[in-house]
Amino acid sequence: METIMRKLSLKLFNSNCRNETSKQRCVVNRVGYPSEYIQQDAGFSLIELIVVILMIGILSAIAAPGWLGFVNRQRLNKAQDAVLASIQQAQQTAKKNKLSYSVSFTTNSANVVKVAVYPSSSSGIALSDNSWQSLGGDLQIPAGSVLLSTNIASPNTIGTAISSTAYVSTTQPNTITFDYMGTLPNPSFGTPPTGSTDAPGLKIVLASAINSVSSSSSVKRCVIVKTLLGSMLTAKDDKCG
Structure with missing residues (x-):
């Protein structure tokens, strides 16, 4: 059945x-x-495709600023680590070799941050082009993406304000010098601001560029040398001045 x-x-x-x-x-x-x-003719209609594309575009517009901000912060963190390592290298080399050593920072004509660690000279700070290395070496920081500024007017002496650096092939004022004991000879850390007892210190400041290398965002990282013994600390954003 x-x-x-x-x-x-x-x-x-x-x-x-x-x-x-x-x-x-x-x-x-x-x-x-x-x-x-x-x-048999299953698929997406034109309207469905347009809706999907619009949704992807909206989600991308929402996520992109956050992702770019994350990338910029990571890049600045790495650059800050490289600045700190360069200053520590100069101090440690000075103590190891029992000689005065300096570390200088600049930005070259291609808007690439450069650093040099070298023996100091009593007749001034003379640097050959071969002394300069890209900050962080293999970090591959894109040209113009990180802006460098300092408050250093002359070796171990701060100026009146933080200003951007300019590339000079022979004499470089953005310099910190350590003597043979790893201390700072004749430093000037500036006058403490009103209501504070803490001097500004020697600052190397890094900031993310906005649209062009002439303007920077509020996202900053810095390394500050605070004492005669060459004590260093790191800071970020508004604490970088």
Whole structure:
């Protein structure tokens, strides 16, 4: 009886399939019974594609600023680490070799941050072009993405304000010098601001560039040399001045 009912069902199903339009086809399951109709022209309409594209665009617009901010902060953190390492290298080399060593920072004509660690000279700070290295070496900081500024007017002496650096091939004022004991000879850390007893210190400031190398964002990182013994600390944003 079951076999007869199955044959009748298949005959009825096949008859119905022949009456279907060309846009549909019949699917028979493994036990021989009809299971479902499947659209042969299934896909996305133009409106659906436009909606998906718009959604992707909106989500990208929301996520992009956050991602770019994250990238900028990570880049500044790495650059800050490189500045701190360069200053520490100059101090440690001075103590190790029992000689006066200096570290200088600048930005070259291609807007790439440069650093040099070298023996100091009693006749002034003379640097050859080969003394300069890109900050962080293999960090590959894009040219113009990080702006360098300092409050150093002359070796170990701060000026009246923080200003951007300018590339000078022979004499470089953005310099910190350590003597043979690793201390700072004749430093001037500035006058404490009103309501504070803490002097500004020698600051190397890094900031993210906005649109061009002439303007910077409020996202900053800095290294500050605070004491005669060459104590260093790191800071960020408004604490960098």
